[in-house]
Amino acid sequence: MSDFSKFSRRKFICVAVASGAGAVLLKGCVGNPPDTASKPAQEAAPVSLTPETTPETTRIKLGFIPIVEAAPLIIAKEKGFFAKYGMTEVEVSKQANWGAARDNVEIGSAAGGIDGGQWQMPMPYLISEGLITKNNVKIPMYVLAQLNTQGNGIAIANKHQGKGIGLDLKGAKDYIIGLKQAGTPFKAAQTFPRVNQDFWIRYWFAAAGIDPDKDVNILTVPAAQTVANMKTGTMDGFSTGDPWPYRIVTDNIGFMAALTSEIWPFHPEEYLAIRADWVDKNPKATKALLKGIIDAQQWCDKTENKQEMAKILSAAGYFNVPVAVLQEPLTVGYKMGDGKADIKDVAKQGVLYWKDPRGSVSYPYKSHDLWFLTESVRWGFLPKDTLTNAKALIDRVNREDLWKEAAKEAGIAEADIPSSTSRGVEKFFDGKEFDPENPQAYLDSLEIKKA
Structure with missing residues (x-):
């Protein structure tokens, strides 16, 4: 172990x-x-x-x-x-x-x-x-x-409109890194460190060559404080589940950069x-x-x-929110904002149960548990030898x-x-693949990592 x-x-x-x-x-x-x-x-x-x-x-x-x-x-x-x-x-x-x-x-x-x-x-x-x-x-x-x-997204404060912040961040890389160099680093929030919503925003940044541990500030904020914190300007982006990203758009204080269904379909x-x-x-x-x-x-x-x-x-x-804030993404789709086309295919990109x-x-699936452990190793959250004993650990917990x-x-x-306990090879928006039969190959393919 x-x-x-x-x-x-x-x-x-x-x-x-x-x-x-x-x-x-x-x-x-x-x-x-x-x-x-x-x-x-x-x-x-x-x-x-x-x-x-x-x-x-x-x-x-x-x-x-x-x-x-x-x-x-x-x-x-x-x-x-x-x-x-x-x-x-x-x-x-x-x-x-x-x-x-x-x-x-x-x-x-x-x-x-x-x-x-x-x-x-x-x-x-x-x-x-x-x-x-x-x-x-x-x-x-x-x-x-x-x-x-699915049912998650990355919302961005309105002050960053027009900067090319979307699913592919490469066009906005210089802008985001420039904020750090100017002494006003981009503040990206998630709801708990070292888990799902931290991983989604880290993957999104890293796919564009932005190091989430060096080029931006990652903060932890409870989901229910999302709207208030973005209104006061204490964070620039937020990774969390509906209804909070969508409410940021309906309250006109931000826009959606990406849905997690775009980052990793059916994750x-x-x-x-x-x-x-x-x-x-x-x-x-x-x-x-x-x-x-x-x-x-x-x-x-x-x-x-x-x-x-x-x-x-x-x-x-x-949830203590207006019904419409939940009903629209469940039935119609997502308003994205910042000039992006709305996403209306809820059968493929909305939350599914x-x-x-x-x-x-x-x-x-045990193969999904293995991805989460592998991603934990990627960011230095778990020791490198975790993968050696991952099967025994997963068999004990799952x-x-x-x-x-x-x-x-x-x-x-x-x-x-x-x-099968494996869903097979998983594919991400940036072309990377995770084969549960060879998690080390996935780690080796990643440019930004701690492991």
Whole structure:
């Protein structure tokens, strides 16, 4: 096993503080109380449970962050999909930020925290290895399902209009590096360091020859503070999930440089992960949760449900935003701004939850976990020898076997249950390729990296 202990939580937090983000990262670490929307009509009818499918417990507390990745958890709760399979006491609890979610899963629901929930990757791995926990205590986690693909973007403040800031940043490279040389570096924000939304903006910069660790400043800001921070000019760009990038455009304080669906089509986004001790104690309840999530993901992908979905998510207890801010990107597409053509193909470039042209969205491919670990090595977030032992680590954390069992019990067609734990070669907008059979070749092909 890799010497993960070298990369302690103390070092991790120091990195965040050095970026000027420590106070924001740790704000609200006690979380906040659950606040849910009123029950909509037409909930799912319960199934008949057998001794083999009756959950060991009906109760679990799952955390979420108010971005579209959380939709399967919220919809499964609100539409009765959890209750359908016997999980009648699921609490879906809004977290103040990713630091709060991390702290709350450390203590568990018995002590007022959470048992699991929505996570950016590779947070379940970092928590399992004690890299971002108090005193480096290892809290084993299991990755159980992917919640969605896409639904993220990179928004830019209006003061940078007309500078050529788009998907391909090469034309704006001199402008962005020039800001650093002038003493006013471009401030790019993400919601938590060393995970998804940090990776998206880093990849985007690096593809144009801009070093995210040298040529710009990377900050950590909770998603809900996106609009306020861009209005006050404290950040120039932001990488996060809907509805926040889209709201920046509708509030006329910024434009969209790129969608993550353009950077990496049908990329893995966020995941359901739960403490391993809870899953080991409650395997049938875990599969009941997964069945509820699977039902919710199928419901979310149906066009006729998008309007109701937007209404549910927009409620004060969940996202607390106008319905239109969610409904338009779910049903119509994205206004890009800065002279860019709007993106209207939501079937290919919008958020998806159950299926996409590459196959299953919900199934947690181990090859995707490997990309996140490889990208962590790229930026020096994990030691170089991580890849040597990556398979053993992924096999320990990724429980795709439970997803498959749950899918079969739920009657999912065999064709919709992946037969391989690898989705194969992944292709990015700049021509780079990641072959999970040879992650080192991917690293070797990258011009800007720490590894």
